[in-house]
Amino acid sequence: MEAYKQFFDFEQAPFSVCPNPKFFYSSRSHAEGLDHLRYGIYEGLGFTMITGEPGTGKTMLLRYFIGQAGEDLKIVHIQDPRMSPKELLRAVLESIEVPRSPQADLTERELAEELQELLLLAQRQTKKVVVLLDEAQGLNFEALEGLRLISNLETDSEKLIHIVLFGQTELEERLRERRLRQFDQRILVRCRLRPLESEEIRPHIEHQLLVGRVDPGTEFPLESTAKIYEISAGLPRMVNVLCERAMMSAFLQDTRKIRVQHVVEGWESLNRIGIL
Incomplete structure (x- = not known):
């Protein structure tokens, strides 16, 4: 969605599930x-x-x-x-x-x-x-x-x-x-290979945002990253899927601050289509 891309002003989707080595995070x-x-x-x-x-x-x-x-x-x-x-x-x-x-x-x-x-x-x-x-x-x-x-x-x-x-x-x-x-x-x-550890979730997310050149005003507060870890159990693919859905929820509410409610809404949308 072009409006979504323009809102977060990214060059590349930061949380794609495609294994692009450019986004490799060294956990x-x-x-x-x-x-x-x-x-x-x-x-x-x-x-x-x-x-x-x-x-x-x-x-x-x-x-x-x-x-x-x-x-x-x-x-x-x-x-x-x-x-x-x-x-x-x-x-x-x-x-x-x-x-x-x-x-x-x-x-x-x-x-x-x-x-x-x-x-x-x-x-x-x-x-x-x-x-x-x-x-x-x-x-x-x-x-x-x-x-x-x-x-x-x-x-x-x-x-x-x-x-x-x-x-x-x-x-x-x-x-x-x-x-x-x-x-x-x-x-x-x-x-x-093991899932990401809890303290690696935030650095992983920040790495993806940086590589994708996302608007620097985009923020995942600590409580949001903790919720992402809780839901995803640290699996990198699910972390990315959750982050993308949470960003979409935030976009629909016209904010670049990804709050817990956006993570939960993203989780619920994934549940509806049977991914989580």
């Missing part, structure tokens, strides 16, 4: 997640797993990491990993800068051999190949087994490929299955 938990990512990759430990409940910011962390990655990393980002081992191999190959796309009639073994050649080339160029898989809880047994075999591509001294799984906590449960024991044992670096 304690997300800082830990970044540290685990970097450690797993640069120490060459093969597999890293980042899990969390829906709305904790896994995809935001993933995209922020991609944006911050240096030239020493060759990133392969697979948004929907629900595919067969052969499709997964082809997706990784096609994501790496190759002179030609792998032929559709190549066998799985031939695709793996071609991938190994490319990984050895990347190693000679002192680049690390990192595969980031979002929504990894959707991986079936065959795909997980395919990832395990891909992770076997190595030299005598180091792994040639680094695989990071981002998924909901159901992924942890899946990996406890007996048939996935070998896979589970290979994941040496693990981090579970």
Whole structure:
């Protein structure tokens, strides 16, 4: 709504649910997640797993990491990993800068051999190949087994490929299955993202307002941020949704001071459409 945008005079919507890495807020938990990512990759430990409940910011962390990655990393980002081992191999190959796309009639073994050649080339160029898989809880047994075999591509001294799984906590449960024991044992670096802590709500909100270049007269008093934490339980996605609805309620009342009543009205509007 143009009038709403003009009223708060922002350049970008500050509380979008889209995982725009420009709005990444480094909470304690997300800082830990970044540290685990970097450690797993640069120490060459093969597999890293980042899990969390829906709305904790896994995809935001993933995209922020991609944006911050240096030239020493060759990133392969697979948004929907629900595919067969052969499709997964082809997706990784096609994501790496190759002179030609792998032929559709190549066998799985031939695709793996071609991938190994490319990984050895990347190693000679002192680049690390990192595969980031979002929504990894959707991986079936065959795909997980395919990832395990891909992770076997190595030299005598180091792994040639680094695989990071981002998924909901159901992924942890899946990996406890007996048939996935070998896979589970290979994941040496693990981090579970937590919701924002109560004292992080206000800095998070202020960060979003600043990045979105919202009118500096826009204010979330302490009692409002406390109410937001109470309702959202600190889940970043729900914090953002609540803030956006509260700002809309304040706009309709012609004020830039986001009071508790605006937060409650935003909460009630979300309840009516079954989001909260």
